[in-house]
Amino acid sequence: MTTPVPHRKLIEVSLPLEEINAESAAEKAVPRKGHPATMHLWWAPRPLAAARAVLFAQLVDDPSSHPDRFPPGEAEKAERERLHGIIRELVKWDEINNEGLYARARAEILASTGGNPPAILDPFAGGGTIPLEAQRLGLEAHASDLNPVPTLKTKALIEIPPTFAGQPPVFPGAADSRLGDWPRGTGMAEDVRRYGALMRIRAEDRIGHLYPQATLPSGEKATVVAWIWARTVTCPNPACRIQMPLVRSWWLAKKKGKETYVSPEVVENASASESGGVRFHIRHDVAHAPSGVNEGTVGRQGARCFACQTAVDLKYVRAESRAKRMGAQLMATVAEGKRQRVYLEPTVEHVRAAHAASPDLAPLGSLPSAALGFRVQGYGMTEWSDLFSDRQLVALSTFSDLVSEMRAQVREDAMAAGFSSAPSKSDDGVTAEAYADAIATYLAMAVSKQVDWSSSLCSWINGHEKVRNTFPRHAMAMTWDYVEINVFSTSVGNFGAHLEWVSAGIDALPAGPRTGRVTQSDASTRDYRGLLIATDPPYYDNIGYSDLSDFFYVWLRRSLRSIHPDLFGTMLVPKAEELVANPYRHGGKQQAEKFFEDGFERVFGRARDSASPDYPITVFYAFKQAELEKEGVASTGWSTFLEGMIREGWTITATWPVRSERGGRMTSVGTNALASSIVLALRPRPETAAATDRTGFLAALHTELADALPKIREGAIAPADLRQTVLGPGMAVYSRYSRVLEADGSRMSVKTALALINATFDEIETEQDADVDADTRFCLDWFKSYGWATRPYGDAESLAVPLGVSVDGVARGGIITSGGGKVALIKPLDLDPRWDPTRDDRTSVWEATCHLARAYATEGREAAARLMAGLTGEGPGTSSGSKVSLDDVQRLALRLYELMETKDAATAGLFNGLGGAWADVAATAQSLPKVSVQEGFNFSEGDD
Structure with a gap:
């Protein structure tokens, strides 16, 4: 058998x-x-x-x-x-x-x-x-x-x-917010939005005083988007000793018409709130921007003191950081204006608000002494809590702790909505306990997203006027001037935005009949x-992965340890067996x-x-x-x-x-x-x-x-x-x-x-070259031997005779130039754009391929499709039968890319584009009305 x-x-x-x-x-x-x-x-x-x-x-x-x-x-x-x-x-x-x-x-x-x-x-x-x-x-x-x-x-x-799947939301009144049913996980997504919004309100009640409004030049109050801080170390020059700001660039906004930059000023008798000698001003006059506005005061080669211009080695900066002598000075406040950002100079009120934060229980756990993608340990950041400012720690702790409060509220509301009060591990899992665990899990994910946008490794993108999160790449890199976002604003990085991203994701999940394991x-x-x-x-x-994900784990564990004890039973992520x-x-x-x-x-x-x-x-x-x-x-x-x-x-x-x-x-x-x-x-x-x-x-x-x-x-x-x-x-x-x-x-x-x-x-590929028409074989042999070079007529004749064609015949085919004893291949982009395959009595695979590549690259899919339709011999005005095999044309496009890739990358790219779009062009060609190619082009009278 x-x-x-x-x-x-x-x-x-x-x-x-x-x-x-x-x-x-x-x-x-x-x-x-x-x-x-x-x-x-x-x-x-x-x-x-x-x-x-x-x-x-x-x-x-x-x-x-x-x-x-x-x-x-x-x-x-x-x-x-x-x-x-x-x-x-x-x-x-x-x-x-x-x-x-x-x-x-x-x-x-x-x-x-x-x-x-x-x-x-x-x-x-x-x-x-x-x-x-x-x-x-x-x-x-x-x-x-x-x-x-x-x-x-x-x-x-x-x-x-x-x-x-299919469950309506349990938040009081939420189920009445729409007509009809709640397909997939849309009811659960609505609950995440509602309980998350309640969570935000409770958080603002507790810590909103740490996020004061800003006063605009007009005297109006405005919500702060972010505070931009410069890290500082003491200048090593004994004659200076100011708290020198470490800034990568003084630019705050580089959009045309909105240019804004920081102009630092050395202050002889600075107050305590101005941190030892440098005051920051906001300027918009681009024509008079200082020459160093792009460079700031620190880069890969080292730092320099703004006051005395002393060059400072990064070894000194790292040593000061490890000795816990690195500070931070508020450089600018970014507020919400009317459809624009408003940049404001630091004020005592906003400095004090940041310093009023007093974290009680920071996340426990140490960074690895060395790990893939980690650069911050050299600057004294050895505990996970070191990556956050005090205000960030207070905010994240508050939101993390509110997850359990929301879970209790969800459970109570779910029971009121008719959910079973059985333990969450019951057979079908559709219980008040299980539902509360589910909503709490998604709320904790929103808080965890907030963590990515709420560390002292976040930075300001001056070209887009927004915040760059902690992980724009899979590494933990040092930032000099960093951003604290306002978690209660309506701008990028705020908690409400993260809540909506999570909720929208739940909305779109398939939530089919099969539960995953x-x-x-x-x-x-x-x-x-x-x-x-x-x-x-x-x-x-x-x-x-494991070292980087501890950044999130220490916060998720705080919120979800009682809900997912098997996942969050250890202090940090398992690492020894990670592949x-x-x-x-x-x-x-x-x-x-x-x-x-x-x-x-x-x-x-x-x-x-x-x-x-x-x-x-x-x-x-x-x-x-x-x-x-x-x-x-x-x-x-x-x-x-x-x-x-x-x-x-x-x-x-x-x-x-x-x-x-x-x-x-x-x-x-x-x-x-x-x-x-x-x-x-x-x-x-x-x-x-x-x-x-x-x-x-x-x-x-x-x-x-x-x-x-x-x-x-x-x-x-x-x-x-x-x-x-x-x-x-x-x-x-x-x-x-x-x-x-x-x-x-x-x-x-x-x-x-x-x-x-x-x-x-x-x-x-070489064997298949022999299966195409003689004109195409001539061009293949020529390109392999001479590329696009102009050569004596005798070189062309020596290639043409064994193939049974004449040089003049190949030239009549429109693919080479011949005259004055010289011959050369015509590059695709130099071919006549008026070429009509329905009127060409000597169409070779080479000619068809080059024209299609040219048309697709310069005129687009429909122009190439019209040529392709003409090559198939379809429509009024065309000769009967195919002019060439489209399979041969497609194969030659692939072949020409291979031949030209190292000799002429630009021309090779034309054939790569055609080959990649082949199915799209072919489908368009089949859908075109059956008309001649000539009708597809609007030539003016007198064209020859």
């Missing part, structure tokens, strides 16, 4: 990658209310679009698995395009609540899984994106993480909302039986990398023991930008990762480059920025897998790579991503064998296999 061959899944064959990448990048570009990432910070969250697309493609069959229904050729291709169309809709943020679309997606999943889809597990849940999107697709979602902070967030995303557990020891993995694991030393290559914890870089690699193999070795052969698992692998720039996709980390997966019994069946980071962000956050991720599909390799030698591997590689390439191209992949993508089917050949042997009997390494896959891809 033969074992049935598992169906190939769409992710193992073809994806509409460019649309996935484009939507992923757009999703991360601008924070959106309702997006789960905005409910609580977690570092490097996976875009919802990418997770959703990967999960769908992981479970849905590729049509090649059903040749009886979709014979190879056009039927198979059409069905694959239909599935791609569903993914293209699924990844759009604007379709996130399109229940009809998601019903179609769920139906496809059920059809491909026999009506019984596997439960999905992310053992490195992080921000909870993957289990949330699994739940949105109607799947049973499981998640775990060693770290209690992301575990809590994931519970808030997939465990709590389904339990209370979230546990705090170690991925290397947990049970994987009956679960299909889809995960985004940590990557080497990109982010020190991160932390050199500070493991005795150096090499030992840390070994710890990471060994741990990674243990996790996926354990998962392999119970893996089903019916479905591939999916794993996001995150590159560092610096790693890619140095070594490309053959990087040491990448090959080590693949070696480990193969050694633990996995066959790699696909590799898809998912790009979700904006270029500006990549360059702004340092060498650890995530420049790209690779999504891998992996299946368990049979224990009986045979070995092969290099010859057998290369033969299979050539055959299967040539077969895979057309299917990959169906997804309209950007040419820049093609070389990474073909590694998938290439590694599928390599990793399905128990081993590949070299001539000397040694095992072929992954690094060698990667090189051979790349070489084979180049061979196939």
